[in-house]
Amino acid sequence: MKPLTILKTAIAILLLQQTAFAQETKEKAAEIKYTIENCVNHFELDKATKTKVGYQYWFGDKNFTQENTLKMSIVEPGKSTHAPHQHPEEEFFYILEGAASFFLDGKTVVVGPNTSLYCPPNAEHGISNAGNTNLKYLVIKKDLK
Structure with a gap:
């Protein structure tokens, strides 16, 4: 051919x-019938999923939204949700509480609350708790399916 x-x-x-x-x-x-009742999602710890390093809570998952997800992660001091990795989706982190060590393509920076972190598609990245209190952050990602 x-x-x-x-x-x-x-x-x-x-x-x-x-x-x-x-x-x-x-x-x-x-x-999906979107209503005011299912479009407002208030965090409730008892509905969060326990992980090895803390909790995660999906404010909007790929089964409810049309392509975006919004998750809150809570990570214990000195831990991370997973090792640095990469994927084809871009991703945003927004630090709510604590100190985050952010790894992106071989470099690391420590940041605090009210900081956003952007991960371009296919970039090697990771986030871990660099403080002595829980790290709480939002993860915003587009689901490529």
Whole structure:
């Protein structure tokens, strides 16, 4: 097969996938009835998920939102949710309480409350608790499915 034909075929497949994804998103939105009751989410510790290093609480997960997620993580002193990693989705962290050690592509910085941290797609990144109190932060991410 000629390179131009292969390229055209690949583009056609990508367009079909995007169309299918858009249709799936519209169908999902039609299935969920969004109300004031389910669009307001107040943090409740008893509804949080216990992890090895603290808790996480989903304010908006991929099963409710159309493509974005919002999670709060609470990490105990000296711990991290996982080792530095990378993924195709971009990601934001917003520090609410405590001190965070933020790793991005080989460099590290320690930051405090009211600081946002951006992770570009495919960048190696990680966050850990650099303080002696719980670290509380929000994670905002787009679900690529």
